[in-house]
Amino acid sequence: MAVRPHxxxxxxxxxGALRAAARGRPSGSRxxxxxxxxxxxxxxxxGALASGAAAQxxxxxxxxxxxxxxxxxxxxxxxxxxxxxxxVDAARGRWGAAPEDVVWLAERPEADAARIAGRSTKxxxxxxxxxLSAAAPGDRVLVLLLGHGASTGETPTLSLPGPDMTAxxxxxxxxxxxxxxxxVVNAADASGGFVPALSGRxxxxxxxxxxxxxxxxxxxxxYFVAALTGDGxxxxxxxxxxxxxxxxxxxxxxxxxxxxxxxxxxxxxxxDDDADGKGSEAPGATGDGAVARRVFLDxxxxxxxxAGASPxxxxxxxxxxxxxxxxxxxxxxKAELPAAAYExxxxxxxxxxxxxxxxxxxxxxxxx
Numbered sequence: 001m002a003v004r005p006h007x008x009x010x011x012x013x014x015x016g017a018l019r020a021a022a023r024g025r026p027s028g029s030r031x032x033x034x035x036x037x038x039x040x041x042x043x044x045x046x047g048a049l050a051s052g053a054a055a056q057x058x059x060x061x062x063x064x065x066x067x068x069x070x071x072x073x074x075x076x077x078x079x080x081x082x083x084x085x086x087x088v089d090a091a092r093g094r095w096g097a098a099p100e101d102v103v104w105l106a107e108r109p110e111a112d113a114a115r116i117a118g119r120s121t122k123x124x125x126x127x128x129x130x131x132l133s134a135a136a137p138g139d140r141v142l143v144l145l146l147g148h149g150a151s152t153g154e155t156p157t158l159s160l161p162g163p164d165m166t167a168x169x170x171x172x173x174x175x176x177x178x179x180x181x182x183x184v185v186n187a188a189d190a191s192g193g194f195v196p197a198l199s200g201r202x203x204x205x206x207x208x209x210x211x212x213x214x215x216x217x218x219x220x221x222x223y224f225v226a227a228l229t230g231d232g233x234x235x236x237x238x239x240x241x242x243x244x245x246x247x248x249x250x251x252x253x254x255x256x257x258x259x260x261x262x263x264x265x266x267x268x269x270x271x272d273d274d275a276d277g278k279g280s281e282a283p284g285a286t287g288d289g290a291v292a293r294r295v296f297l298d299x300x301x302x303x304x305x306x307a308g309a310s311p312x313x314x315x316x317x318x319x320x321x322x323x324x325x326x327x328x329x330x331x332x333x334k335a336e337l338p339a340a341a342y343e344x345x346x347x348x349x350x351x352x353x354x355x356x357x358x359x360x361x362x363x364x365x366x367x368x
Contacts, residue, residue, distance in 0.1 A: 060138030060180065062097040062297050064088070065128050067120050068106040069147025069188070070159040080146045081111055083225045087144060088115045090229040095298045103128050107161055121162045122169070129173030139179040140297055143170075146221055149188035151212025156193030158186070167197035174198065181295045183243055187221030190214060195270060196277035204243050204292045207279060210268040218267045219257055223250035228297065244283060244292035247271050251281070290328040294321075313363045320356040323349055 066084050071077035084104050091097040105120040105128060106112075118124045135141055148159045157164040174182065185206040186194045192211040199205055208220035224246055227233035233241045233249035251269050258265045270279025273291035283289025327349050334342050 060136060060140060061101055062091060062095045063101045063132060063135055063139055063141045063179070064091040064095075064097055064103070064297075065132060065141075065143045066104040066106075067125060067143070067145050067147075067158070068104070069120055069145070070161060071107055072148060072159075076148075077108065077111075079222065080106070083146055083221060085112065085115060086225050086229045091142075091297070094229075103131070120160055122160055122165050123162075125160075125165060125170075126173055129170075130176070132174075133176035133178070135177055135179035137178060137180055140181040140295070141177055141179040141183065142297060143174070143182075143184045144225075145184075145186040145188055145191070147188050149186070149190040149194075149212075150215075151190045151193045154193075156190065156197070156212050158188055167194040170194070171197045183295060183297075185224065187218060187224060189216060189218045189267070191218075192270060192279065195272050195279045199272050199275050199277040201275045202291070203275070204271065204273040204295055205279070206243075206247055206269065206271050208267055208269050210270045210279060210281065214267050216266040219254050220250050220267060220269045223253040223257075226250075226253075240296050240298065242293050243295045243297075244271070244289050247283070247292065286331050286334070290331060294324065294328055310363070313360065316356055316360050316363065320353065320360065323353045323356060327353065 064087065066087050068080040068084050071080055084106060088102055088104050091102045092099060103117045104115055105118050105124050106116045107120055109116040109119050117128075132141055132143075145158055150157050150159065150164070156167045158170075170184075174184070180202065181204070182200075182202060183204045183206070184194070184198050187208045190209060190212045191207040192209045192214065193207075195205050195207050206224075208218040227241060227246035227249040231241070233245045235245055235248070247269065254267060254269065255265060268281055270281055271283045271288055271292060272279040273283070274288050278288075280288035283292065327346070330342070330345055330349065337345075
């Protein structure tokens with residue numbers, strides 16, 4: 001599936017304190033030792049505040065569950081087959097997932113017996129969700145829903161062979177998944193109602209529509225898959241694609257497609273990762289988007305940068321990545337904290353982050 005890249009973008013900028021810490025000792029610090037001791041309390045507070053959102057996966061395994069629901073028409077069947085193949089191949093290839101960690105359930109398993117594990121009935125999906133509960137705390141989990149949806153009152157559903165699956169049933173199935181990063185993407189029409197049902201700490205929930213009333217055919221899924229499986233969405237040119245970059249890319253491409261066809265935009269994708277159950281159409285560095293910008297299905301920057309490195313250097317990369325996510329988690333909760341407590345915890349994290357960066361440079365043979 002070839003989708004040409006459009007648009008640009010810039011990486012979110014950190015606080016001025018982060019730039020100061022990167023140069024050395026942050027303004028107002030009375031010494032590395034004291035700030036380092038304060039980090040213990042800071043991490044404890046972040047753990048209580050973020051409830052796991054700060055501990056996104058570094059290393060670990062990538063686990064993928066693709067669910068292709070009822071197609072209704074042959075053109076949709078072909079599209080879901082193409083998208084499912086693209087995700088499965090990317091998971092086993094560029095994301096480094098083990099074959100047993102990639103499961104695709106589809107309406108017609110015989111259409112690709114080499115990749116499709118079974119039929120996408122509610123019973124088979126529930127079994128697959130139970131299997132995902134074996135994910136370790138450092139793993140990353142992606143659940144991708146392709147198909148058609150519906151929304152009756154407070155009950156949004158995904159159309160399946162046999163009984164449909166409700167958003168609440170999917171939420172119950174995911175309740176036992178304790179991976180560091182859990183990403184659920186519903187690319188179906190009328191998918192917006194899945195967001196409040198699935199929202200939670202440490203989760204990135206994406207829907208192709210902002211409500212159950214947007215019931216027309218959606219294009220978001222094809223562009224989102226293109227973003228995840230290609231390089232066109234890498235707007236900051238760091239050699240990887242985050243969930244936030246993939247989301248932003250897909251939204252831009254959808255808007256472009258509608259504009260080029262002189263059509264009224266009838267789908268508005270949303271992302272929720274701050275656990276408030278409300279999706280945002282324009283997530284950023286704080287609030288919605290703070291988690292998604294740090295989630296990578298291939299393990300993120302620590303895994304890529306430290307590939308083949310010494311155990312000591314790899315450990316430092318992993319610690320640095322965790323601290324970066326801790327900073328994002330704290331910023332997302334800034335409005336809920338007294339200003340003095342926020343500044344104290346931010347300073348402690350930035351000092352530690354600067355120390356890890358300096359240690360990495362030393363081991364890589366660069367300047368301290």
